[in-house]
Amino acid sequence: MDLSVTLSGQTHDLTLKNPILTASGTFGYGLEFATYGDLASLGGMVVKGLSLQARDGNPTPRIVETTAGMLNAVGLQNDGVDIFCAQKLPMLPWQESPVIANIYAASVEDFGQLAARLNDEEGVAALEVNVSCPNVREGGIAFGQDPGMLAQVTSIVRKSAPDKHIMIKLSPNVTDITVMARAAEEAGADSISCINTLLGMAVDLPRRRPSLANVVGGLSGPAIKPVALRCVWQVARAVKIPVVGVGGISCVEDALEFILVGAHAVQVGTASFMRPDCAFDMVQELPAACERLGISSLDELRGSLQLG
Structure with a gap:
């Protein structure tokens, strides 16, 4: 059975040997x-979020287990884009399995600089744009919660990285995720990934304190799978570009459920x-x-959910 998948974008396609990404x-x-396994066997690897400069992240504790999931407020700790390109990327099997660089910034201009920096890296096949981070110049509202700001980020990344497949990672913390998906598509995105984490919190009852130093964090894991499935189903019906499903996949x-509702690939x-x-x-x-479930083709399964 052919497990390969092509994310056919508006500007650039991204071909995967199978639909399983990280x-x-x-x-x-x-x-x-x-x-733990052969990195080259994966459909692709989405690396941890990259910023222009190195970041230490938030104070600890910044990860806590919850019912059917976990909360994290790591704060996007990373070594910075230059160290990633010089020290990490050359050691990855990017010639055999696509490397997707996740990027985030606090301003539209910084998103553009990051995209331009990565555009010349042969080992980076695509950029996944994290629009769940706050725009410091607009009072801290997340880029992904305003279709106008989301379109600005998508547009500058598209312009700054003309040689790369551009994937926009959407937040579920919005009233209507399809509005955001269409804004990204219209601004030039090649694909959509959804969802990012849900905002949540946990408390330490005996200590009468928040469990996270940051108080709130991102909820992930099996607990958010129903929300992620719903979002992927809605987005896949709202846009023509491919959708990558994320959230509670274990x-x-x-993975096959997400493909059934319209996803081209998934992220674990x-x-x-x-x-x-x-x-x-x-x-x-x-x-x-696939054989056990009578699935002869991923293309045939994709979006074939029967309603009613």
């Missing part, structure tokens, strides 16, 4: 998981904290799962 922020730079059946995130070999196992298990 999610940003949960797989490090990829190198940290090399002992087994091959989960929090499951890698529980089982570092999860994404690798899903790649191996996918053919047998």
Whole structure:
């Protein structure tokens, strides 16, 4: 069975050997998981979020387990784009499995600089744009919560990285995610990934304190899968560009459910904290799962959900 997938974008296509990707922020730079499986076997690797300069992230505690998931307020800690390009990227099997650089910034201009910096990197196949971060010049509102700001970011990244596939990662913390998806598409995005984490919090009752030093954090894991499925289903029906499903995917059946509702590919995130070999196992298990479920083609399965 042919498991390859092509994300056919408006400007650039992205071809994957299979639909199993890793999610940003949960797989490090990829190198940290090399002992658990063959990185080249994955459909692609989305590395942890990159900024122009190195960031230390938020104070600890910044990760806490919750019912059916976890909250994180890591604060986008990373070594900065230059160190990634010089020290991390050359060690990844980018010639065999696409490397997707997740980027974030606090201004439209910085998004443009980041995209331009990565455009010349041969080992980077695509950029995934994190629009869930706050725009410091607009009072802290997240780029992904305002269609106008989201369009500005998409447009400048598209212009600054003309040689790359541009994927916009949408936040679920909005009233109507399809409005954001259409704004990204109209501004030149090649694909959409959704969803990013849901805002949540946890408290330490005996101490009468928040469990996270940052008070609130991003909820991920199996708890958010129903929300992610709903968002992917809605977005896939609202735009013509491909959609990549993210949120609570921890087994091959989960991946196939996302494809059923319209996703072209999926990203494995929090499951890698529980089982570092999860994404690798899903790649191996996918053919047998398709045969067991009578799926002869991923193209045939995609978007075939029967209503009523």
